[in-house]
Amino acid sequence: MNSAQIEIQLIASLVAIACTIPGTFLVLRKMAMISDAISHSILPGIVIGFFITHNLNSPLLILFAAFTGIITVILVEYIQKTGLVKEDTAIGLVFPALFSIGVILIAKNANDVHLDVDAVLLGELAFAPFDRLLISGVDVGPKALWIIGVILLITITLLIAFFKELKVSTFDAGLAASLGFSPAIIHYGLMSVASVTTVGAFDAVGAILVVALMIAPAAIAYLLTTDLKRMLALAISFGVLSAISGYWFAHWLDASIAGSITTMLGLIFLLVYLFAPSKGIIAVMYREKQQRTEVSLLTFLLHLKNHNEFEERHVNHLREHINWQKVRAKTVLELATKNNMIIVENNIVxxxxxxxxxxxxxxxxxITNEDAQIEDMKDDFFLFRG
Amino acid sequence: MDIQDYFSLVFSDYTLRTITLGTAILGAVTGMLGSFAVLRKQSLLGDAISHAALPGIAIAFLITGAKDSNTLLLGALVSGLIGTFWIRGIVKKTHLKSDTALGLILSLFFGFGMLLLTFIQKQPNANQAGLDKYLFGQAATLVESDVWLMAIVTGLCLFVLLLFWKEFKILLFDADYTKTLGFNTKIIDILITSFIVLAIVLGLQTVGVVLMSAMLLAPAAAARQWTNSLSTMVFLAAVFGAFSGVFGTAISASQTNLSTGPVIVLVASVFVFFSFVFSPSRGLLFKHIRVIKNRRDLELHKTLSFMYHIAETHDNISHPHAIKLLNNFQGYTKSTLQKLVEKDYVKLEGKMWRLTETGFNTAANLYTKQSTDDE
Structure with a gap:
């Protein structure tokens, strides 16, 4: 591994961490699509900022573009507030318009701008180590590393300082407001961090990877835990894991690093989506099947209790009466027998x-339909637990 | 070439005619189907689908090695459908919310697509150039067969829409009721979603992955402002969409260095902005005017009822009082007083005013009417 490779992996990992932190809160606040909107609509900000500064890495440009991100959020909220369209439509209207303006600005000034829309969308991590930051002639590392490092530092400081406020306002906005935390300040604070991170990262990894890194690790972690701190930690680990494995995958395939990192995230998500212990698709389907059997069992027992006649309780009759398929009838009968709820004598249950x-x-x-009772009942008798 | 040249050339020039027809048809069909997406609160689904179609294009190219646009679109269709149904699976079976599911599928599929595209670019195959037109779209690459394909799909879509109009409509507004009526909601749902995916995929070549969602949303959102009836909305959305397509093409053709996709999207956004502001029933302008009018009415009433209370204490209701008695707090301004005079509720005599008979009666009724309203 040469130094450029280490630097690329370092940048990718830092970007992953910087994106994951605001991303986790966006996912929890059901605002994940805002990150997509921001990542697209910063384009005109970047272009105009570039006209002014003529330097893609200038802090002024980052601030300017981040400001466009905030404007997007404000515009979306304004349109929502008019009540003319639904929330998601507002998002879908604002960012394509802003993005189009950006694309047209680039196209009209193609000669003066060394900016490529593809590069904005995708970034090129492989070139990041070549753009060095020189402080009075001394090479102190790639610029992208410094930019994202500073952003990450700010994000972490804010996260630690306002963790409690963020947590309360995310899970119970009403409580947070009544405790005196301004929801608006927290909301716009989060949006600002998301915008700044998006802008800082887009140059290295592109807008799409920013979205992927904001949403995917948080979503993966959310399938595995319901504890906020653990979720953050898990999300960060998945982000870094995919950043590093993605780099090597791209290295092997000789393809886009950003695309490869996203693909890794996709693979991890697919695995977790399928196999997560309690929320994965397989676990959910298994649980649903169990619940179906439980309900069948209950129906069956109720039927038995209602009828004393032998013909109603004959094994064959049950099948036609309750209209179960053979297999299901057998499962239910076996389950009931195993739990000592029924006895079968001469085919009479x-x-x-x-x-x-x-x-x-x-x-x-x-009859009463109170939740508490069924919980007790489950503890008393149940069923699949032995 | 300026706009006038464009309109004189549009009927004679093959390329211009094809592109204009193509974008118009595309705008119409996306506007039509977009109405359903918007009303079903699936506005951002279009964004997710269009991004999710990218890997399909790349895979179709990798398998066939040819750049035939129909095969590529088929790949896009398949991968768009997979993305759509995966989004549903996530929302239905896990506790992740729809916005997270959309963002996930959007970014993950797109990233994977980009990986494949960059991989293809490294392949020693001269054919691969130009695949990236699907990113931002190039209306200029439209040929007559593409337009025919669009027209056929639009016709099919229109036919199905008319055939199942009742079912679509009822599913849109009351899904539970539809189920109890015995309709197979799943199939209707899949049908309409598949058509939305199809329309998006058709537009990829023209408008591109990134901006396609706006084609779906903007005409529908604009049309929504003008009507409360579904059929009118669908029709209007189709018209808005078609006009966005034509105007967008005209503007981009009349300038150098302007790609068609972003211009069409901007034109559609202008339609939306115009509708938001100027729609008579829902628009911001008329809403604001109504608010101001109501406020003025209220102030007028306030002044009148204040006058009424003063007049009440006198035997002669038309006893003159000084204007000085009125103040801003009662909603008095010179113009409100003038209005009262015009309505013949009040007579002015120098610096004095007195209530007329009609004014007194109106004020009395006003009071009772208000109090009954409040109850």
Whole structure:
């Protein structure tokens, strides 16, 4: 590994961390698409800033472009407030318009601007180490590293300083407001951090990767935990993991680093989406299947309790009466037998004492429909736990 | 070439005619289907789908190695559909919210698509140049067969829309009711979503991945401001979309260095802005005028009822009083007083005013009417 490779991985990792922190809060606040809007609509800000400063890495340009990001948020909120269209439509109207202005500005001034729309969307991480920051002639490292480092430092400081406020306002905006934290300040603070991060990172990794790094690690972590601190930590680790593995994947494939990092994030997301312990798709489907069986069992027991006649309780009759398929009927019968709720004698099914008690309780529950009761019931009897 | 040249050339010049027709048809079909997306609160779905279509284009190229636009669009269609249904899966089966799901699929698919595109660019295949036109779109690459394809899809779409109009409409406004009526909501839902995906994919070549969502949203959002009826909205959205396409093409053709996609989007945005401001029933301008008018009415009433209270204490209701008695607090201004005079509620005599009979009665009724309203 040569020094350029180390620097690229370092930049990618720092970008990942810097994006993940505001991204986590955006995802929790259901504003993930705002990051997409910001990442597109900073384009005119960057172009105009570039006309003024003639330097893509100038802090002034970053501030200017970040300001465009804030304007986007304000515009979206203004349109929402008029009530003419729904929230998501407002987002969808604002950013393409701003982005178009940016594209046209670039196209009209193609000769003066060394700016390429592709580069804005995708960035080119591979070139980042070549743009060095020189302080009085001494090479202190790539500019991108410094920019994103400073942004990350600010983000972390703000995160630590306002963690409590952010947490409260994210999960209970009403409580936060009544405690005296201004929701507007926290909201716009978060938006400003998101904008600055987007602008600072776009040059190195492109607008799309910024969006991916803001949303994906947070979403992956959200599938694995419900604790905010753990979620942040997990999200950051996934971000860094995908940044580094993505770099090597791109190295091997000789393709875009940004695209490759995103692909890694996609793979991680796919894995977690499928296999996450309690919220993954497989776990959810398994749970749903169990619940279906539980409901079937309950129906079955209720049927038994309602009928004393032998013909109603004959095994074959049950099948046609409740209209279950063979397999499901068998599962339910087995489950009930295993839990000592029924006994089968000469193909006649009858409730045991335990089954009778359980069914009575279940009827009580269905009549009163109070959550507390079914929870107790589950503890008393249940079922899949042994 | 300026705009006038454009309009004189549009009927004779092959390229211009093709592009104009193409963008007009595209605008019409996206506007039509966009109405449904907007009303179903799926506005950003278009954005996600158009980004999600990119890997499909790249994969289709990798498999066939040819740049035939129909095959590429087929790939885009498949990958757009996968993205759409994955978004649904995420929203339905996990606790991630729809905005997160949209953002995830959008960025992950697009990133993957970019990876493939850059990978393709490194391949020793001379054919690969020009794939990136799908990023921002190039209306200039439209040929007659593309326009035919668009026209056929639009016709098909129109046919299905008319055939299932009732079902689409009821699903849009009351999904639960539709289900209880016995309609298969899943199939209707899939049908309309697939058509939205199809329309987006068609537009990729012209407007590009990034701006396609605006084509879907803007005409529909503009049309929504002018009407409360679905059929009118769909029709208006189609008209707005078509005009955005034509004007956008005209403007970009009359200037150098202007790509068509962004101009079309900007024209559509102008339509939206105009509708937001000037729509008679919902527009901001008329809403504001109504607010001002109401405020004035209220102040007029306030002055009148204040006068009424003074006049009440006198035997002769038309007893003159000094204007000085009135002040701003009662909503008095010179113009309100003038208005009262015009309505013949009040008579002015020098620096004195007195209530007329009609004025007194109106004020009395005003009072009772207000109090009953309040109850």
């Amino acid at each position: 009858s409730l045991t004492k335990k089954g009778d008690k359980f069914t009575s309780k279940a009827i009580d529950y269905i």
